[in-house]
Amino acid sequence: MxxxxxxxxxxxxxxxxxxxxxxxxxxxxxxxxxxxxxxxPGAGFAFLSSFLVLLLTFALAVFYLLSWPLRFLVRKLFRKGPKTKTDIKRVIIIGLDGMDPGLAKGFMDEGKLPNFKKLSDQGTFTKLGTSYPSISPVAWSSFMTGVDPSHHNIFDFITRDPCTYQPMLTSADIGKASNVLPIGKYMIPLGKPKMRLLRKSQPFWKILGKYGIFSSIIRVPITFPPEKFNGVSLSGMCVPDLRGSQGTFSHYTTIKERTNIETGGESRFVELNNDIIKTELLGPENHLVKNGGELTLTLTIKLDKEKAKARIEISDESFELEPKSYSPWIRIAFKAGLGIKVHGICRFYINSLAPDFDMYVTPINIDPEEPALPISHPFIFSVYLAKLIGSYGTLGLAEDTWALNEGVIDEDAFLKQSYLLYEEREKMFFNALEKTPRGLVTCVFDTTDRVQHMFFRCLDPEHPANRGKEVEKYKNVIEDLYIKMDGLIGRALEETDDNTVLGVISDHGFTQFRRGVNLNSWLYKEGYLVLKEGYAVSGDWLENVDWERTKAFSLGLAGIFINRKGRESGGIVEEGKELQTLKNEMIEKLNGLVDEEMGGVSIREILDTERAHSGPYKYDAPDLLIGYNAGYRSSWGCAVGRVTDSVFEDNTKHWSGDHCVDPNIVPGVIFINRKISKENPHLNDMAPTVLDLFGVEIPKYMKGTPLIGPKITDDQINPEGTEEKEAKAV
Amino acid sequence: MWYLNLAISSFFYLLIAPFKNLDPLWSLMVMSLLVGILMLVIFRYTSNQEAIRKTKNKIRAYIFELRLFKDELGIVLSAQKKIFSYNMKYMSYALKPMLFMIVPLALILIQLEGWYGFKALTPEESAVVSLKLSDGNQEVINGITMTASPGLEIDSPALRIQSEKEVNWRIRAKEFGSHSLTFNVDNYSFNREVIVSEKGLKRITPASFRSELWNFLLNPGQKAIPDNPYVEEIDVSYPLNSIKVYKWGLHWLVVLFVLSIVFGFALKGLFKVEI
Known part of the structure; x- marks a missing residue:
């Protein structure tokens, strides 16, 4: 120039x-x-920040170094000490959500999982009893508290609001700030939004903290909102997206027929104008403005068909994207007014550029660098991780299973997304290992659960979900998944020494989900659920139900609620004899319920919550917990409180594997580099086990018992009677 | 060179003219704002913004680490080490834009030095005038004379220092205005402007040079001494200026440094610059 x-x-x-x-x-x-x-100022720009940073870090380091003896003294004086001395310095628990013992054993026998084999040879590999019901939020809550659902209050993902019969999250109650100051059109919140963790009891790392033991807890389900304890935690399953849902994707297409989305997201028909699409991305509701509606961002997509890519402009970001690849996390900010911005992150994925344009946008995750809600303890921990490893998915159910279910993305896009999230998690996990040389590290990987949910059909050629879908191409997806996890375990094993206990656990196993059972339809047919005059079916969330004549209903995946007088706002079933008679009657009818079309038993057992549990929270739980047979589960319609014209239906969605069945069918796994003493270990045993490993007294309320006894050294082992000696030692 | 010089000086004159009768701090604030913006733009387009962003994120992460894992001495020390190493990296990323900033900044500072560096003489204030020669010829030195226009008074006889190739006079300001000193050297005659003023911002040039380049750099807006075999430089020792901020008198450069950085940092979001 x-x-x-x-x-x-x-x-x-x-x-x-x-x-x-x-x-x-x-x-x-x-x-x-x-x-x-x-x-x-060139020099100023360049060196002033550096100088300040050095000054600040120096000051901080001096402060921490000088105050260390004092803090050490305070810890010694005011914190409880472990009851017994132990040589365990660190316990690492890797949670592989949904890892199935049967599949794991099969792949191990074929020599495909050498690191799991190694871990098993060092200690133990066996089934791990799961919770009833065997659903992740329930099971992980039992894992962390050492108690059953009636003591921790989590029986399902959702429950009904007894006042309205409408769904509500079981894990957290998130509301607006209780006091607002109205100034003109603005509603200025005078305080933080109301946030309450509904899980009861306490996680065992909180107890460890009281004894001065530090914990790094990464993405364990039902840890949102985050609790205070001695350590760091990043919340997992049940963290909402920026819109407050459990994940709402956005879809933009020039094909009208593809806008027909049932669940999980919103689809928009868009038009091309000189190869430019102008549309908007829906954000959260604007609570700062009276009747503010949803915040939006202008989204401009400029197609370059020759170069086969598009330029996407949103918020202050502009980037190029090729079809069939994910953008990095894009940071966006919604302007609520008065200079307040709500920050989020999302990824973009172009399904096709031409002749038809079709693009998927992930649910808008809470931006970990500027979280709209606290998603970690301490608050800065999520910011720290984002600065260290880059932006990462924060949504509880980050792998977008609904986008695949609805056909908005294909299997390849889903797998790419899942493994991108997995890589983020892996970085967090190994960072936690590095930063926690003493104490507890627990990290839960969801990839195993989500991928199995969506590809289990490929293990069953007769699965109804295979109709019209590729099977051959994806037949090894689950095997590859287990092999990938084996690699993770291999790297984790490298980080262990004699004073480290490494355990790999899953909250449940997996089975096929071929047929859905609509309990609401069954209740309707049997006369326990009554619809308003003129209706033979209902819409979502128990629409058209006549509560004055309804005795029982189902919502969620766990079971049946009785419309109990005094508990539900329109309850009609009297406590006592009437209630018990009704429950007995239903148990009798449902037990062994036959799917006549397929000729199989759909329900293996029914649990009367009141009789099976003793905890203080059983009163609000589903009254009957359903133990489905393998291949069956609560139908999609039943889960959202719908009454349909048939009780049984084929499951044709990509979500083809499940675990919301009789827990005896889907135990989890435990691999641990120590011999365990208990014959049938259970998730409830994990909390007492870790407490015991650190020499901390196990609270009496815990239901489980420690799995590991005193370590047996080589010279103690009698080759002739090893097992007997081990048993004695235990 | 003269025309370039004239163009730059006129540009600065136009910028400063609206503030000439105000306290110099006001115009310096505007200059600092403009300098801050210019530096932001240069920084944005000459630096590796992505690398700077990533490096700064790492530094912040390790600062957080000091707080999060404060009870682990090993982690604290390792974080310190990493902060230091990323700081070095960050500074290395700032070197390139700094090099690009040097040329325009030097030109700006030379101009601003003329406006803010010195004060005009006030009536009854004296100053030393120095005439520097390229040759220490005794005969030439002895023959040098200086006359002052009305409004200035020559306070002392010429002090001729042959070893320094220099002749000095002390002058005294008598009246407000732009006055002139005339120097006669051999058959050559040179004029030098002397400004006597009390209020308002004036461009003061203490030195003028025969060398076009030096004159361009140090005497912006003024013509060089006409080509001759003797005189190299004529200096007038104007008093140094200071900018009054609250009750302190600060060097203008300090004010510019602080304000331009403040403006730069304040506007970095608007200009989308990662500093």
């Missing part, structure tokens, strides 16, 4: 001249009076 302007043949001479001038000016500036040696 410069060459053109000056029209100079000898451009190099000009360049040399300019360089010489610059050099001369530097020398000149350096040699003249101090006033002239200043080279301006």
């Amino acid at each position: 410069l060459k053109k302007i000056v029209g100079c043949a000898d451009f190099n001479s000009l360049k040399t001249l300019l360089l010489a001038l610059a050099f001369f000016l530097c020398v000149y500036a350096a040699q003249t009076e101090p006033a002239l040696s200043y080279i301006g």
Whole structure:
């Protein structure tokens, strides 16, 4: 450019001249009076921050170093000490959600999981009893508290609001700030939004903390909102997206027929105008403004068909994206007013560019760098991780199973997304290992659960979900998944020493989900659920139910609620004899319920919650917990409180594997580099086990018992009677 | 060179003119704002913004680490080490934009030095005038004379220092205005402007040079001493200026440094610059 302007043949001479001038000016500036040696804010920009950072870190380091003896003394004086001395320095628990013992054993026998085998050889590999019902939020709550659901209050993902019969999250109650100051159109919140963790009891790392043991807890389900304890935690399953849902994706397409989305997201028909699409991305509701509606961001997509890519402009970001690849996490900010912004992150994925344009946007996750809600303890921990490893998915159910179910993305896109999330989690996990040389590290990986949910059909050629879908191409997806996890375990094993206990557990196993059972339809047919006059079916969330004549209903995956007088707002079933008679009657009818079309038993057992549990929270739980047979589960319609015209239906969705069945069918796994003493270990045993490993007294309320006894050294082992000796030692 | 010089000086004159009769702090604030913006723009387009962002994120992460894992001495020390190493990396990323900033900044500072560096003489205030020669010829030195226009008074006889190739006079300001000193050297005659003023911002040039380049750099807006075999430089020792901020008198450069950085940091979001 410069060459053109000056029209100079000898451009190099000009360049040399300019360089010489610059050099001369530097020398000149350096040699003249101090006033002239200043080279301006350039130097300020460059060095001021660095200087301040060095000063700050130096001050912090000096403070922490100097205060360390004092803090050590305070800890010694005021914190409880472990009851027994132990040589265990660190316990690592890797949670592989949904890892199935049968599949794991099969792959191990085939030699495909050498690291799991190694871990098993070092200690133990066996089934791990799961919770009743065997659903992740329930099971992980039992894992962390050491108690059954009637003591921790989590029986399902959702429950009904007894006042309205409408669904509500079981794990957290998130509301607006209780006091607001109305100024004109603005509603200024006078305080933080109301947030309450509904899980009861306490996680065992909180107990460890009281004894001065530090814990790093990464993405364990039902840890939102985060609780205070001695350590760091990043919340997992049940963290909402920015819109307050459990994940609402966005879809933009020029194909009208593809906008028909049932659940999980919103689809928009868009039109191309000179290869440009102008549309908007829906954000959260604006609570700052009276009747503010949903916040939106303008989204502009400029197609470059020749280069087969698109330029996407949103918020202050502009980036190029090729079809069939995910954008990095894009940071966006919704302007609520008064200078307040709500920050989120999302990824973009173009399914097709031309002739038809089709794009998927992930649910807008809470931005970990500027979280709209606290998602970690301490608050800065999520910010710290984002600064260290880059943005990461924060949504509880981050792998977008509904986008695949609805056909908005294909299997490849789903797998890519799942493994991108997995990589983020892996980085967090190994960072936690590095930063926790003493104490507890627990990290839960959801990839195993989500991928199995969506690809279990590929293990069963007769699965109804295979109709019209690729099977052959994805037949090894689950095997590859287990092999990938084996790699993770291998790297984790490298981080262990003799004083480290490494355990790999899953909250439940997996089985096929071929047929859905609509309990609401069954209740309707049997006369326990009554619809308003003129209706033979209902919409979502128990629409059209006549509560004055309804005795029982189902919502969620766990079981049946009785419309109990005094508990439900429109309850009609009296406590006592009437209630018990009704329950007995239903148990009798449902037990062994036959799916006549397929000729199989759909329900293996029914649990009367009141009789089976003793905890203080059983009163609000589903009254009957359903133990489905393998291949069956609560139907999609039943889970959202719908009454349909048939009780049984084929499950044709990608979500083809499940575990919401009789827990005896889907135990979890435990691999641990120690011999365990208990014959049938259970998730409830994990909390007492870890407490015991650190020599901490096990609270009496815990239901489980420690799995690991005193370590047996080689010289104690009698080759003739090893097992007997181990048993004695235990 | 003269025309370039004139163009730059006129540009600065236009910028400062609206503030000439105000306290110099006001115009310096505007200059600092403009300098801050210019530096932001240069920084944005000459630096590796992505690398700077990532490096800064790492530094912040390790600062958080000091707080999060404060009870683990090993982690605290390791975080310190990493902060230091990323700081070095960060500074290395800032070197390139700094090099690009040097040329325009030097030109700006030279201009601003003329406006803010010195004060005009006030009536009854004296100053030393120095005439520097390229040759220490005794005969030439002895023949040098200086006359002052009305409004200035020559306070002392010429002090001729042959070893320094220099002749000095002390002058005293008598009246407000732009006055002139005339120097006669051999058959050559040179004029030098002397400004006597009390209020308002004036561009003061203490030195003028025969060398076009030096004159361009140190005497912006003024013509160089006409070509001659004797005189190299004529200096007038104007008093140094200071900018009054609250009750302190600060060097203008200090004010510019602080304000331009403040403006730079304040506007970095608007200009989307990662500093």
